[in-house]
Amino acid sequence: xxxxxxxxFAGALACAHAQDGVPAAPPAAAPLQQTGNTGLDxxxxxxxxxxxxxxxxxxxxxxxxxYMAAHLAQFDHGACRFSVDAKVRKYGxxxxxxxxFVMPCNAAEQLVQSSAVTRPTLEAAxxxxxxxxxxxxxxxxxxxPRALGLRLPSGNEAGANAAWIPGGKLPDGSLEAVVTITAVxxxxxxxxxxxxxxxxxx
Amino acid sequence: xxxxxRWVDRAxxxxxxxxxxxxxxxxxxxxxxxxxxxxxxxxxxxxxFDRFRRGExxxxxxxxxxxxxxxxxxxxxxxxxxxxxx
Numbered sequence: 001x002x003x004x005x006x007x008x009f010a011g012a013l014a015c016a017h018a019q020d021g022v023p024a025a026p027p028a029a030a031p032l033q034q035t036g037n038t039g040l041d042x043x044x045x046x047x048x049x050x051x052x053x054x055x056x057x058x059x060x061x062x063x064x065x066x067y068m069a070a071h072l073a074q075f076d077h078g079a080c081r082f083s084v085d086a087k088v089r090k091y092g093x094x095x096x097x098x099x100x101f102v103m104p105c106n107a108a109e110q111l112v113q114s115s116a117v118t119r120p121t122l123e124a125a126x127x128x129x130x131x132x133x134x135x136x137x138x139x140x141x142x143x144x145p146r147a148l149g150l151r152l153p154s155g156n157e158a159g160a161n162a163a164w165i166p167g168g169k170l171p172d173g174s175l176e177a178v179v180t181i182t183a184v185x186x187x188x189x190x191x192x193x194x195x196x197x198x199x200x201x202x
Numbered sequence: 203x204x205x206x207x208r209w210v211d212r213a214x215x216x217x218x219x220x221x222x223x224x225x226x227x228x229x230x231x232x233x234x235x236x237x238x239x240x241x242x243x244x245x246x247x248x249x250x251f252d253r254f255r256r257g258e259x260x261x262x263x264x265x266x267x268x269x270x271x272x273x274x275x276x277x278x279x280x281x282x283x284x285x286x287x288x
Contacts, residue, residue, distance in 0.1 A: 081237070081238070081239070082237055082238040082239070083238060083239040083240070084238070084239065084240045084241060086205075086207065086241065087232050087239045087240060087241055088239070090207065090210050090212065090217060090232070091212060091215055091232050091288075093239075095232075095234055095239075095288035096215060096287075096288055100234075100239075101234070101236050101237075103236075103237065123281070124282075126235070126237050126238045126281075126283070127235055127237065127238075127281045127282040127283025127284075128235075128238065128240060128281040128283075129278040129279050129280060129281040130278070131203045131278055132240050132241075132278060132281070133240075134203050134204065134205075135205070158234070158286060158287070158288055159234035159235070159236070159285070159286050159288055160286065161235060161236075161283070161284065161285065161286045163235075163236070163283060164236070170236055176236055
């Protein structure tokens, strides 16, 4: 599974390394100790993460503008999200609050182009229980995510679960951002079916 | 497993259907983790299916599913990165 995750996020991590040198200017209100790419002190991360869902601050209040700009630039070649096809047909692309978490398309595309991808390995890589992908899987590709309000997640989004951490990264270091996406904006994204090996009986 | 939706309530964001291999009825809700959107399936009996189809008692059941109080009825166990109700 780790090998597959490495494949999934290889592109994103390569991009992340490119921004290691970006100086994170400390916010005026609360100077932060440099710890990793976000420049956030672990205590600040813990404090924000502990806030109740819906009350967390806007990332611009604790992240440096240079860090945010460099982070969002990683999505300028497209933002992507995986979905089970049935979910999109029933409820549309966005979540109930209209937001959707996205990853850089190069990371998603590396995964689906891998000849080693099977349903069980993909389920494991996406953190899903076995058989979740017995139906069809699609990749939602947004060519110009800034047109959909590309931004750092605040942790108040409907899809922010207990694993969310401030700074636009998943616990394994891969990149994430948020867009606002609704049926009205359907023409702004592309739905790409993902061919998966039918490698087990349904 | 093969989940076939028979009825969808888009406004309240749930579906009723049948897993055709086992013949088990289910109620499903959409959930999302950081990488993927998918459905969670909760097993219900035929009488409950019919009752929910008429809209009777479904809101309380949905609230319990979203609050993870109905996990004993999940047809697939939660994954490593369980999604939030979406």
